[in-house]
Amino acid sequence: MSSEIATNRKAGRDFHILEKYEAGLELKGTEVKSIRAGKINVSDAFARIEKNQIFLYGCDIQPWQTAGEWFNHTAKRPRRLLMHKREIMKLSAAVAIKGCTLPLLRMYWKDRRVKVEIGVGKGKTHADQRHDLKEKVELREAQREMSRFNQR
Template sequence: MNDEIATNRKALRDYQILERYEAGVELRGTEVKSIRQGRLNISDAFARVERGQVWLYNLDIQAYDKANGFTQHEPRRTRRLLLHKREILKLYGETQQKGLSLPVLRAYWKESHVKIEIGVGRGRDKGDQREAVKEKEAKREAQRIVARFNERGRS
């Protein structure tokens, strides 16, 4: 059962996603409680491989209402992603290529854990973005025509 927390539609528009990875996130208690309240923003979030670890930047988890000042977390702190070593090495190799980056695609619950889906993406320019939208609309229209044709065949 995957419960969607947030989706980064901007990343899906701006990047051509070549590969996807699921990663756990190292969180503090107030961060988890704040996510349960729906206070997560992943629109500018991205990952980087540094010092043999994968780090998550710009993931915005707003402050938890009921926490006191001592237990409160910093909203945009750098968080560690939990991946297998072979996945980290593969991501490191892929990000060394020119033009590839690791945008955050979505955040979701898997059982009682928060998971982040990151993608290996190549940035699109404006022309490519328009082309992708046109292809998507053409595919959607073709599906509608097929559905209408199938409905007429049943009656």
């Protein structure tokens, strides 16, 4: 089993990531089974700080099919993230800056536990996105030329 569960590629496109933090995730048993089966979508997931606790919103973990309705979970429920108090206070101060948010970057396994990586992100403008795309195309063309030159 690979350690990477899911990545949020939209976060890298839409935000300048200033800092990254690791957090644990409070899950129910059926959610863990669904994650193992790969029934997860993190493309719109973000974190929010409420009453000195941090919660993950928008993470879509589909219900486990063979579980009864009593034991199953809601797909898009808010899930609590497990972090130290001083880290939460640091994040709270970072989010207080206008334009900063906490997008989920990736979800992965670490010693049989599900961990998430959240980042402090500042939104990119449309011009920034075009500039990043232009740099990526130029880098790809340069690598192609280098490989052609080395093949000779």
